[in-house]
Amino acid sequence: MFKRVLIANRGEIALRVIRACQELGIETVAVYSEADADSLHVRLADESVCIGPPQSSESYLNIPRIISAAEITDSDAIHPGYGFLAENAEFAEICEASKLKFIGPTSAQIRKMGDKAFARTSMAEAGVPVLPGSHGAAAGVAEAEAIADEIGYPVLIKAVGGGGGRGMRVVRSKESFANSFLMCKAEAEAAFGNPDLYVEKCVERPRHVEIQILGDSHGNVVHLFERDCSLQRRHQKLVEESPSPIVTPELRSAMCGMAVKGARKIGYESSGTIEFLVDQQLNFYFIEMNTRIQVEHTVTEMVTRLDLVKEQIRIASGEKLGFGQEDIQLSGHALECRINAEDVEAGFRPCPGNITYVHLPGGPGIRVDTHIYQGYSIPPYYDSLIAKIIAHGRDRAEALQRMKRALRECIIEGVKTTIPFYQDLLSHEVVVNGRADTTFVEHLNVRDGRK
Numbered sequence: 001m002f003k004r005v006l007i008a009n010r011g012e013i014a015l016r017v018i019r020a021c022q023e024l025g026i027e028t029v030a031v032y033s034e035a036d037a038d039s040l041h042v043r044l045a046d047e048s049v050c051i052g053p054p055q056s057s058e059s060y061l062n063i064p065r066i067i068s069a070a071e072i073t074d075s076d077a078i079h080p081g082y083g084f085l086a087e088n089a090e091f092a093e094i095c096e097a098s099k100l101k102f103i104g105p106t107s108a109q110i111r112k113m114g115d116k117a118f119a120r121t122s123m124a125e126a127g128v129p130v131l132p133g134s135h136g137a138a139a140g141v142a143e144a145e146a147i148a149d150e151i152g153y154p155v156l157i158k159a160v161g162g163g164g165g166r167g168m169r170v171v172r173s174k175e176s177f178a179n180s181f182l183m184c185k186a187e188a189e190a191a192f193g194n195p196d197l198y199v200e201k202c203v204e205r206p207r208h209v210e211i212q213i214l215g216d217s218h219g220n221v222v223h224l225f226e227r228d229c230s231l232q233r234r235h236q237k238l239v240e241e242s243p244s245p246i247v248t249p250e251l252r253s254a255m256c257g258m259a260v261k262g263a264r265k266i267g268y269e270s271s272g273t274i275e276f277l278v279d280q281q282l283n284f285y286f287i288e289m290n291t292r293i294q295v296e297h298t299v300t301e302m303v304t305r306l307d308l309v310k311e312q313i314r315i316a317s318g319e320k321l322g323f324g325q326e327d328i329q330l331s332g333h334a335l336e337c338r339i340n341a342e343d344v345e346a347g348f349r350p351c352p353g354n355i356t357y358v359h360l361p362g363g364p365g366i367r368v369d370t371h372i373y374q375g376y377s378i379p380p381y382y383d384s385l386i387a388k389i390i391a392h393g394r395d396r397a398e399a400l401q402r403m404k405r406a407l408r409e410c411i412i413e414g415v416k417t418t419i420p421f422y423q424d425l426l427s428h429e430v431v432v433n434g435r436a437d438t439t440f441v442e443h444l445n446v447r448d449g450r451k
Contacts, residue, residue, distance in 0.1 A: 009081030014041035033059035126265035133200030159188035165235025211259035240296035245434025302334035356414035361406035
């Protein structure tokens with residue numbers, strides 16, 4: 001097991017990793033920007049190192065400074081959390097070359113699965129269902145348009161190196177294809193430094209269902225069932241739950257089996273997620289793999305009673321999984337709401353500032369992962385996520401009621417948050433009945449939560 005782990009991240013995920021390390025008897029090193037000097041992860045780590053000014057490019061994304069911090073603190077491993085450098089193959093490669101264990105998959109696995117076109121091809125070769133579309137990146141507008149004509153409109157143009165909804169456009173007619181392709185190409189180049197695109201069939205009103213997997217370096221791969229992440233805004237997840245309200249036992253068995261098959265195909269080591277779109281007829285199709293711990297790992301922890309971050313660290317240290325597939329059981333239902341410091345009525349505009357009062361919810365079945373405290377000043381430089389509220393119940397109805405209770409109890413003053421939005425959202429009959437697809441939130445009136 002590692003002696004000392006450097007956490008190359010900030011906020012609640014940095015705290016989450018610190019806690020897992022403490023329970024494993026591992027010392028921790030926090031890195032922080034000048035804007036995060038008063039952050040909780042800096043206070044709770046065994047040691048901390050300032051790595052630069054507030055801008056991410058000069059701190060949390062600055063690979064030489066992070067490696068230097070690991071070397072001067074005698075760290076033997078680096079945990080990247082999520083976001084920032086978590087899926088940066090170059091960073092993982094530099095860690096490997098610097099004799100620092102990257103707590104995640106190998107750089108080769110990150111690079112392969114980060115190429116969305118390659119990932120599609122790999123999963124198809126493993127027998128995992130994929131949407132009709134390109135075999136690799138399209139050579140140009142003419143080839144892409146020919147593929148669109150063959151599979152039929154509507155289609156999705158997607159960036160090979162994309163993520164988070166950027167570099168992606170729905171095209172509904174041949175007349176608008178060429179212009180959309182060129183615009184998408186420019187956006188992909190600007191966002192990811194890679195202009196390559198591919199085309200796939202667009203599924204109308206899908207559900208987004210992902211399978212959590214764990215793989216070790218000894219060839220063992222297990223799944224930890226599914227999460228439904230269909231409640232999204234602009235391809236950014238808002239609410240996640242497990243199990244999915246639409247997944248039948250037969251569909252669960254098929255999806256989980258395919259996810260394990262796909263992970264074994266690439267010899268995957270670490271925590272990861274195989275993501276699927278599910279259509280109205282309950283057909284499912286691979287869309288991408290996330291080669292990191294995810295924001296919503298908490299709901300899986302609640303329904304499986306496993307600590308995913310500790311398992312991720314154990315795997316990275318070379319340990320075998322301490323359990324088999326038959327040992328993992330679903331227990332009850334869990335939901336997570338991502339609480340952001342945003343002004344919903346101003347189009348979800350980020351709302352940094354000083355927190356004057358905080359009261360976090362508690363009681364049976366409630367968990368809160370957060371890095372905020374009374375007097376904390378939310379910096380304007382980073383993601384607006386300030387807390388995650390997770391509710392667990394015997395069934396979905398109880399979990400939903402507990403979440404509503406927790407949202408009523410949660411008081412954060414000094415900045416605007418998305419709590420009122422979630423209170424409206426979770427009272428909508430479509431959400432209560434578990435029928436929301438990925439387009440649902442886009443059609444809501446965010447002022448009152450009604451269609």
